[in-house]
Amino acid sequence: MSNHRYLPMTDSDKQDMLAVIGIDTIEELFSDIPANIRFKGELNIKEALREPDLIDYFQRLASKNISIKQKPSFLGAGVYEHYIPSIVDHVISRSEFYTAYTPYQPEISQGELQAIFEFQTMICELTGMDLANSSMYDGPTALAEAAMMSAGQTKKKNILVSKSVHPEARAVLQTNAIGQRLNVIEIDVKDGITDLEQLKANYDTDTACVVIQYPNFFGCIEPLAEIEEITHQEKAMFVVSSNPLALGLLKPPGHFGADIVVGDAQPFGIPTQYGGPHCGYFATTTKLMRKVPGRLVGQTVDDQGQRGFVLTLQAREQHIRREKATSNICSNQALNALAASVAMSAIGKKGVKEMAYQNIQKAAYAKAQFKANGIEIVGSQPTFNEFVIKVNKPVGEVNNQLLEKGFIGGYDLERDYPECSGHMLIAVTEVRTKEEIESFAKEVGALQ
16 A cells, blocks of 8 residues: 555445445446436547656656756746745745645634735735735636725626736636627727727726736736826726736836726746636725635734734635625635735836846847847837837747747737737746847847
8 A cells, every 4th residue: 555645445344335335236326327417438539648658758748848947938928037046935935834624613724814914915015905815716817806896886787907917817707898788899909008099088987997917918008097098087997907027116006096907916936837727916996805705814802912813804705705705715825825916026116127127128138139130129228127029920839939949939929919920929037147148139130
C-alpha cells in the first residue's frame, strides 16, 4: 500500500461495498436507467496506462510548453511577468495558509483573517476607495460583479462598456448580463481610447454604469475625469478596471470619483501560471458596503480589548436568504490574495512606485528601439507598460519566427479586433533587461 500515492480499490473492496448496499454487481446501480438509452459498446478512449508510463506521458506533454523561464517574454494582454520576492512562496507554502479553506471559525482562523484584512487595506490604498472585499476569482469576474451590482443598485438596465476593456472580461460580462436580462452596449475605440462622443450618444437615463479599463487593453491611459463627468450626469455608476501595479504611479480611480474599482492582483506575487488561477479585487465606497459581493473581513476587539478579526457583512447566498443575497460567489482566492499581500508588503510603498516607474521607462525605451528598427508604433496616447506596434506580416507568423529566435512575442490583436490586422500588443515589465529589449526590437525589425 505504501508504494501508491493513492488508495487503490481491489476486487474485494468492491464486493464489500456492493454487499453493504445490498446488490451483487455494479451494473445493478444503473438499473433505473432504461436499457434503450444506455451506451452499448466500448468507449473510444485509450487503455489505462501503468503509473510510470502515465507520468512519462504527461511529462512529455508538459515539455512541449514554452515557458517564460526558458525565453524572455513580451506577451502581456492581462497576465504579466513581474518580480516576485522569494518570501512570497515561503509564506504561502506554510501549511496553515496552504491548506486553509474558509475561515468560518474566527477563533481558530486569526492568521488567515488578518492576512485577508491586510489585502483589503492595501487594495484600498492603491485604488483610493473606502473598502475592498476579501478577493474574488479574477479580474474579469470582479468586473462582471461590479456591473451586476450597479444594475441592482440603480435599478437600470443598460451597461455601457468600452471596447478598450479586455475582450475576455467583456465576454464574461455578456454572459452574466444574459442571466440578469441586462443590455450590454459596447462603445468603440478611437485613437487607442474610448470614443467619448459615442459614449455620450449612448448614455441615457436607463444607463446603470459605464465600464472603463485604466490602463486599457491597448496599454493607453483613459481620460477618467472626462468619463466620470459623463457617467454621473444621470447618476449611473462609474466602474473602473485597473492594473493595481499601475496605480503605484497613476492617479487612482477613487480620486476621479469612481464608484467601483476592480481588477486582478496577479501583478503582485502571483506567477503567470499559463493563465491562472489568479486573484480578483473589488473596491468600492462606504455607501455601497452592504451591496458588495463576496465577503469582508473586519477588525474588532475581543472582551479583553485585544485586536481580532472576523468575517462581517456576509451577503452571500450561503449565509442569508437566497433572494436577498448580493452574489452566489461561494469562495475566494485567499491563497493568491495572501501572495499578493506578502508581495506588496515585501516590495513596500516605495518599491511599488519604483516597479511602476520601471515599467513605464522600459516600455518607453522599447518604443524607441522599435522606431530605430523601422517599426511603426500605433497611436500617440500615453501608455503604461503595453503598447501596439504594426508589422507587415500576420502576427501569428511573426511570433512563430520570433520563437525560433528565442523570444515569446506579443499578442495578436486581430484575434479580438478584426480591424487590427498586423497589430501586435507588446508588454515590457521591470524584469526585461536592456539587452533583451534591444535584441527583441532588432529581431522584429529584421522580420519585416
